[in-house]
Amino acid sequence: MAKETWKPGNMLYPIPAVMVSCGREGEKPNIITVAWAGNVCSTPAMLTISVRKSRYSHSIIKETGEFVVNLTSAELVRATDWCGVRSGRDYDKFKEMRLTPQKSQKINAPGISESPVNIECKVKEVIELGTHDMFVAEVLCVTVDDKYLDERGRFDLNAADLIAYSHGEYFKLGKKVGKFGYSVTKKQGKQHQIKKNRDANENFAIDKKEKKNEKADNISLNNDKNFKSDKKENKHSKKEKVKKSSVLKKKNKRG
């Protein structure tokens, strides 16, 4: 396989495209679409977003040290794109996109009510990387749409029709092709299932063949038996005939 070598560039895809909401006192709340976002620590739960210094949202987040990461679904894809190509300096993005600000639990910045998952974050560190500043933040609270909770309280995030961003385009998530750790869980592995099905089919075929042979054996056995009993009967009737004719001969002699 031949490969081309390119100069350095951002080629890590697919990635999320989230709507980050923020706000400061005395101003309308704002939304910025961010693709350069990621989980970076489990305990404490932490994530990062990288934002260009020139964005209207940059100054808000830097000043307040708060933001909400709102996950995006296929239903929200237009709003996601629009909030990424228009600035809060010129528009009220909540109003334009008919989105509802949702009061947060732990911070002042509002979330987006229409989003299935809102992640409330507090900035811990700002790392100046170059064109972008990376906001390293701790997750203080997560709110989820109870529409995706089942009767046992389990959250089915993948039913929320989330979108991914890859090389300039938005995608719905596709077919599930595995699950965490499935490659080492033999019983649940696809190959194992295929083998199981193949074995079952083979056994079925063998069973069928054996039954067929058994049937054929029974038929030939019965034929054999019938033939023998026929032979016996014939022998018996021959004997009878001989006996009858000798009685008749004796009778005739006497007469």
Ligand SMILES: Cc1cc2nc3c(=O)[nH]c(=O)nc-3n(C[C@H](O)[C@H](O)[C@H](O)COP(=O)(O)O)c2cc1C
């Ligand atoms: C899909 C997508 C992903 C984006 N990701 C980022 C990002 O990670 N960081 C960033 O600074 N800007 C990103 N942008 C651009 C900003 O969202 C855009 O400049 C926006 O208008 C800024 O809004 P504001 O001026 O109201 O803050 C992205 C835009 C789109 C459409």
